[in-house]
Amino acid sequence: MRPDTAGAHVLSREECIGLLASAPIGRIVFTDRALPAVQPVGFCLDGEDIVIRAVEGSAVAATRDAVVAFEADDFDSRTRTGWSVTAVGYARAVSDPVEIARLSALPLTTWVPGGGTLFIKIPAELVAGRCIRH
Amino acid sequence: MRPDTAGAHVLSREECIGLLASAPIGRIVFTDRALPAVQPVGFCLDGEDIVIRAVEGSAVAATRDAVVAFEADDFDSRTRTGWSVTAVGYARAVSDPVEIARLSALPLTTWVPGGGTLFIKIPAELVAGRCIRH
Numbered sequence: 001m002r003p004d005t006a007g008a009h010v011l012s013r014e015e016c017i018g019l020l021a022s023a024p025i026g027r028i029v030f031t032d033r034a035l036p037a038v039q040p041v042g043f044c045l046d047g048e049d050i051v052i053r054a055v056e057g058s059a060v061a062a063t064r065d066a067v068v069a070f071e072a073d074d075f076d077s078r079t080r081t082g083w084s085v086t087a088v089g090y091a092r093a094v095s096d097p098v099e100i101a102r103l104s105a106l107p108l109t110t111w112v113p114g115g116g117t118l119f120i121k122i123p124a125e126l127v128a129g130r131c132i133r134h
Numbered sequence: 135m136r137p138d139t140a141g142a143h144v145l146s147r148e149e150c151i152g153l154l155a156s157a158p159i160g161r162i163v164f165t166d167r168a169l170p171a172v173q174p175v176g177f178c179l180d181g182e183d184i185v186i187r188a189v190e191g192s193a194v195a196a197t198r199d200a201v202v203a204f205e206a207d208d209f210d211s212r213t214r215t216g217w218s219v220t221a222v223g224y225a226r227a228v229s230d231p232v233e234i235a236r237l238s239a240l241p242l243t244t245w246v247p248g249g250g251t252l253f254i255k256i257p258a259e260l261v262a263g264r265c266i267r268h
Contacts, residue, residue, distance in 0.1 A: 029172045067169060069170040077158035088169055
């Protein structure tokens with residue numbers, strides 16, 4: 001870890017992936033009708049790819065074939081410590097039935113009933129993370 | 135509240151502002167060198183405007199004069215309940231000394247040492263929120 005210009009510590013790619021794997025929820029960041037948009041989603045990692053499930057026709061489903069960011073964090077407001085990790089990658093919808101069957105077996109929780117049948121994968125092409133420790 | 139297409143409940147503007155006011159941290163969503171970007175920040179509300187502090191020269195400081203999204207949420211992974219609120223507005227840097235003096239008195243915590251001297255205001259022009267209750 002090394003300090004960044006804002007006084008936090010810069011995390012390595014390996015640390016970032018480990019922290020992403022520990023997070024129960026993340027946030028997909030995209031553009032929706034020319035406006036910046038963000039939505040919390042359940043997710044899991046498949047290797048270093050982020051996997052989410054989306055409802056067909058939803059704004060999240062429309063992120064397929066776009067460059068998106070994906071963020072997870074955990075902060076403790078009492079100790080004022082925490083971390084955040086952001087991955088950026090080209091989202092794609094999974095269409096291969098063999099891959100869909102494999103992803104269906106992952107421990108991927110969705111937070112709303114139904115939860116969506118469309119699998120979207122976001123490879124963590126760029127990863128950046130910071131942590132604050134006092 | 136009314137259910138949305140994804141099974142969550144849609145929050146009113148008043149509920150959204152109240153939940154934003156309760157959150158210790160939020161996330162500013164913007165574009166950085168043509169890529170989607172997101173960064174957690176301490177913030178507070180000034181009426182219905184989101185106020186953050188940024189370090190001059192940082193990516194967050196560069197969001198002035200851009201349309202940004204601002205998101206806060208709180209989820210309980212045990213009960214699988216929670217809420218999220220997103221505001222969209224035109225970010226501007228505060229330059230009026232009288233307004234800077236007034237904003238300096240707000241209970242605005244920054245998480246990193248230093249924390250930035252530039253005040254940025256994001257009016258909550260568009261607000262949307264959802265909650266999940268089982």
